[in-house]
Amino acid sequence: MSKELFDAMRQSIIDGDPELAAELAQKAVELGIDPIEVLNQGFVPGVSYVGEQFGLGEMFLPELVVAGEAMKAAVAVLEPEFTRRGTERQILGRVVIGTIEGDIHEIGKSLVATMLSASGFQVYDMGVDVPIMTFIEKAREVKADIIGISALLTTTMVRQKDVIEALEDNGMRGQVKVMVGGAPVTQSWAKEIGADGYSEDAVGAVVIAKTMMGAA
């Protein structure tokens, strides 16, 4: 019984069907199945599969994103059940993410946010044109483990460094890892500004974030 339900959950993620994913999550709640089990055996394998297939070139960005949306829909249904049971959803970590001040490029950042969220991170997406102090304040507020900073322009990319310096000035650098990304960003730039991680794409960003949290 559960196996069939879990298989359907996995498939709803692969098919990118938020309505079905939510419906299946609701069904599991009604059947009294532990939401932790529901996530780990039902929905997460779907996300892993889509990520793998994307890496192999067999699935594409729209499929990746709708899988993330389906995952979000399932989690939204399960959240109250966690609260009711007095348990917490196992999250891999808390991530504050945004596109840096002066830069309004959204797509890459949103992709990373979607994938991190689908993979089990609690993601706080601050949007675009995010002031340096907003990153810092939000990170302090939610006790973030990771800050992700996106920049598509070489002119705004330099401000990624400012965020890291602000973390140092506020005595938070020891608690918060920093990931940087965006078209002009390279591994050597990440190293130069003292960032902890960098990835080419959203799937890679999940791997880096998991490694940072010791969950890879």
Next chain:
Amino acid sequence: MKPDFKLLNPELVNQILDEAFQLLREMGVKVQLPEARQLLAAGGAEVDETAEVAKLSEKMVRAALATVPHEFFLHNHAGQPIVHYGGNSVHFDPGSSGVHYLDPETLEHIPSETPHLVRVLKVAQSLPAYDAVSTSVVCNEVAKGIGDLYRLYLALLYTDKPIVTGAFSVKTTQTMIDMLALYAGGREALAQKPLAVFDVCPTPPLIWSKFGSQSLIDLARASVPAEMVSMPLAGAGSPVTILGSVVQHTAECLAGIVLHQLAKPGAPIVWGGAPAVFDMRQGTTPMGAVETAMIDACYAQVGKFLGLPTHTYLGATDGKIADYQGGLESGVSAMIGALAGINMISGAGMLDFLACISPEKLVMDAEAIGMAKRMVRGVNVLTDTLATSLFAGINFKADFLKQKETRTLFSKEQYLPSRVIDRGSHRAWLDAGSHDTWSRAKAETNKLLAAYQRPTMPEQEQALTEMVTRLANEAGMEKLPELAL
């Protein structure tokens, strides 16, 4: 909306036809086979036996055009119609009649042999870009007398796709028809559901040789599709102008159709060719020249005006390796051929004026073909409103990637290239080993070859192998080359 690409206005099409009729009526066509001249004379032609010239009236030509089929299909081994000769259908097949093989390691052009043709056939079988395969190269190690039918033998063994082929002699034409009949279930079944088309060439200017004429007659009588490959060579074998060469092409093909339809009214025949401009520096026949493609697009337009199935030779390069010139000439000419709506475009995989073939280039060309086919599909309305309904809930956010429509429609809108085409980041390119197109094509070719599975038809294969072995023995070969089937 599909693109509508035409180089000629209706007045020019009519003038081309008028001048072709005039050439056929006043100068005539040289027909070197006595039986063909008899057929033409019986059909109303004015024949000069000494000069071997037949003068054809417009009425005769119009009569032939009235019986010639406007479309037909080529089938796969399962008997399914795959290639549609007619209308604006566009198909591609690898080039034919090469004699060399591009060694992917040394880049030498080596005399082609069995393993090379097998490699080409496996790749062509594997790639959906190719709706048909072709008997691409002669195998230099087999006896000359079976060179043509041996190629067909390999094509039948290694693929189940329709075949573009051709015979080298009158006798082997019949043998090759019998070979195909083995797979079709007899000659009658083959006529109903042809598996192959046979290229037949007039000799420029305006000559139908003994062999060419006989082939037209024999193929017509067997109701096996014939594909005329008229080869005006602008400035040497035909008038220097594009339009002059198109008139010659028209006259040669009209004469071919008259003879063919007199042999058997209603037999299928294709308005095809392999013209080229003549390179005035080198004295060569550049298949990658834009004017070559322009002649092709023009004659195809004339053929379509007459309601005939069409063929041409494009998608090849004159370069010696698959480099920038190779991509430029193959890609541009494939695109022109596709836009011209030519039913069968032969030439992919070929280099060096159609003398040399490369499976790796065949893999590269599949990308140009993918893009050309996409272009031909045109710009289509896929949604109820073009955009307004897609803006629901967008609220100035670049969230279209999340829309269901994006997921369901992107692969209809975009041709998704293989890994031969690099669309990754610079860093990803570095990480993958900084490969150029050629080395990516090599890797892709090896991947296709590793995954290749031979379609089998045991009963037919046994009969075919016995037949070809006997013919090889008669041609002086003790046995056929070993095949790792």
